[in-house]
Amino acid sequence: MAYWIKTPAELDERYRQRPTRIGLDTEFIRERTYWPQLALVQMAVGDEILLIDPLIPGMNEALAKWLADTSITKVMHSASEDLVTFKVACGVLPRPLFDTQIAASLAGIGGGMGYQKLVTAITGVTLAKGETRSDWMRRPLSDAQLEYAADDVEYLFAIHDVEEAKLAELGRRQWLQDDAERLLASVEHDEERWPHVAMRSAQFMDAAAQRRLLRLLRWRDVQARASDKPRSWILDNELAALLARTPPADAAALAKVMEGFPKAPRKLATQVWEALDTPLHDEAEAPLALPANDANKQALKRLQDAVSARTAELGLPDGVLASRKHLESYLESRKWPQALAGWRQAVLEPVLAPLLPAAT
Numbered sequence: 001m002a003y004w005i006k007t008p009a010e011l012d013e014r015y016r017q018r019p020t021r022i023g024l025d026t027e028f029i030r031e032r033t034y035w036p037q038l039a040l041v042q043m044a045v046g047d048e049i050l051l052i053d054p055l056i057p058g059m060n061e062a063l064a065k066w067l068a069d070t071s072i073t074k075v076m077h078s079a080s081e082d083l084v085t086f087k088v089a090c091g092v093l094p095r096p097l098f099d100t101q102i103a104a105s106l107a108g109i110g111g112g113m114g115y116q117k118l119v120t121a122i123t124g125v126t127l128a129k130g131e132t133r134s135d136w137m138r139r140p141l142s143d144a145q146l147e148y149a150a151d152d153v154e155y156l157f158a159i160h161d162v163e164e165a166k167l168a169e170l171g172r173r174q175w176l177q178d179d180a181e182r183l184l185a186s187v188e189h190d191e192e193r194w195p196h197v198a199m200r201s202a203q204f205m206d207a208a209a210q211r212r213l214l215r216l217l218r219w220r221d222v223q224a225r226a227s228d229k230p231r232s233w234i235l236d237n238e239l240a241a242l243l244a245r246t247p248p249a250d251a252a253a254l255a256k257v258m259e260g261f262p263k264a265p266r267k268l269a270t271q272v273w274e275a276l277d278t279p280l281h282d283e284a285e286a287p288l289a290l291p292a293n294d295a296n297k298q299a300l301k302r303l304q305d306a307v308s309a310r311t312a313e314l315g316l317p318d319g320v321l322a323s324r325k326h327l328e329s330y331l332e333s334r335k336w337p338q339a340l341a342g343w344r345q346a347v348l349e350p351v352l353a354p355l356l357p358a359a360t
Contacts, residue, residue, distance in 0.1 A: 002049040002150040008062035011052060015065055019045050021073040022066065023156030024094060026082045027136040027149060034224045034231070036081065038089040039136035044075075044153040051149055054089060055139070064090040075156045077101050077115045083187040093187060097180040100159045106175050107166040111317025119155045122162050127151050178342045194286055195221070198325060201241040202289035211283045212276055213244035219275035223268070235265055235272065243276055287333050295357070296331070302355045303327045310351055321348060331356065 005011050023044030028036040041052040041063060054060050066072065067090055074094035076082060078101040087093055104118055105111045116127045134145050141149075167173045195217040196202050202210050217240060224231045239261050248254040251273045258264035265272060290296045307322050314321075321344055326337045334356060336345050 001047070002051055002146065004146070005050050005052045005059075006056065008056070008058040011050070011059065011062040012065075014045055014048075014050065015062075017045070018069075019072060021075055021098075021157070021160070023075045023153040023160075024079075024082070025076065025149075025152040025156075026085050027134075028081070028085045029137055030081075032230070034228045035088045036085040037137070038085050040141070040149055042149050042153045044156055049150045049153055051146060053139075055137075060090045064092045067094040068092045070095055073098055075100065075160045077118070077152075077156065077159075080183060080187065083184065084190075087187060087190075093184050095184060096177070097184060098160060098164075098176070099180055099183065100156060100163060102179050102183070103160075103163040103167060103176050105317050105320045106172050106179070107163050107170065108315045108317070109163070109166070111319055115152065118159060122159050123155055125155065175343050182339070182342075191221070197287055197289050197329065199237060199241065199289070201237070201245075203291055205241075205245055205289070207288055209244045210288050211279070211286060212247060213240060214283055214286055215275050215278065215280055216240045216244060216272070218280065219271070223271075233263075234268070236261075236263060239264055243272070247276060248273075287329050290328050290332050299331055299355075299357050300324070300327060303331060303352055306351045306355055307348065310347060314347065 023042075025042045026038060027040040027042075028038050030036040038054045038060070041050075041054055043050040043052060043066070052059060052063060054063070067074070067086060073096055075098045076094070077099065079094075079097060079099045083093055083097075100115075100118060101113060104113050109121065110118070113121070116129065119125050119127055128148065128151070134142075134148075136145070164173075167176055192198070194214065196210055196214040199213065199217075202213060205213065216235065220231055220235045220240070223229075223234045227234070239258075243254070243257065248257055251270065254273050254276075255266070255269055258266050258269060290300070304324070304327060307327070308318070311318060311321050322340055326340055329337045330340075330352065336349060340348065
């Protein structure tokens with residue numbers, strides 16, 4: 001049964017019961033801001049589903065006690081954006097975390113499965129999709145919204161039970177704990193040190209251009225955070241890549257380039273110029289996106305084939321062990337990526353290291 005929680009005292013009363021696990025989900029708005037705005041929290045506690053209104057004064061502080069209590073396992077699905085939302089609204093992240101999407105991958109159930117698909121696979125229940133684009137900030141919420149929101153946590157415990165048993169059988173519970181903690185750490189530190197590597201256009205740039213792109217993307221992120229605006233509203237990827245690849249000679253030339261882009265940040269032109277022209281203290285350490293030449297393609301293909309073979313041996317879904325981006329980083333730097341440390345390094349490095357091309 002679902003209960004609408006209207007006061008922090010109601011949430012505090014249930015907290016005194018100290019359950020061993022809770023199911024969590026959120027609804028938030030992030031279309032026009034950098035930081036997500038928490039609009040609703042759904043919490044499964046025992047046989048109850050609590051629909052918690054974070055717009056009520058004091059509610060987030062009451063919720064933070066639940067999140068910070070490490071004696072309570074937090075069961076969530078595909079939690080990355082929810083974690084950011086909790087960090088912003090409550091100032092704390094939910095630990096320990098059991099992410100049912102990650103667990104499904106590690107248990108061999110399926111990779112990247114959405115909640116609805118996973119619910120059907122494990123319970124046979126088919127959930128409705130009707131309120132995915134609702135206005136969750138309005139009050140009162142409609143009955144349809146409340147029903148949809150409650151469904152998002154109603155089946156988390158059933159999924160948790162099946163996945164926990166499967167991971168224990170496979171000896172992979174520590175794998176999940178490691179991946180969950182890595183996810184939490186990435187949200188905690190909340191910065192991508194080398195954002196240029198993820199942009200496909202970077203592989204067609206020389207080293208100097210990639211460093212300029214890194215400067216612009218770092219500057220953009222700082223501006224987006226400070227102004228609470230989406231990154232693309234500050235500087236879109238197309239313009240960033242153009243400026244990095246073909247840097248203007250001076251501020252006047254930059255202004256002329258911006259004239260060709262309707263959404264260019266003309267008011268920030270001076271700051272864009274300074275960012276583009278000012279070396280970063282650590283840019284010499286930056287990994288480079290590999291140029292798309294035949295030798296690199298062949299070397300990457302060998303690594304990908306080895307990862308695919310190891311994936312099949314372990315009975316894991318494709319994409320769980322290592323992404324293309326991480327393999328490119330390994331190939332370029334010859335250092336094991338931090339994102340793949342732990343159990344992934346243990347199962348992959350022995351088969352990948354012999355495939356690295358000889359150093360030149």
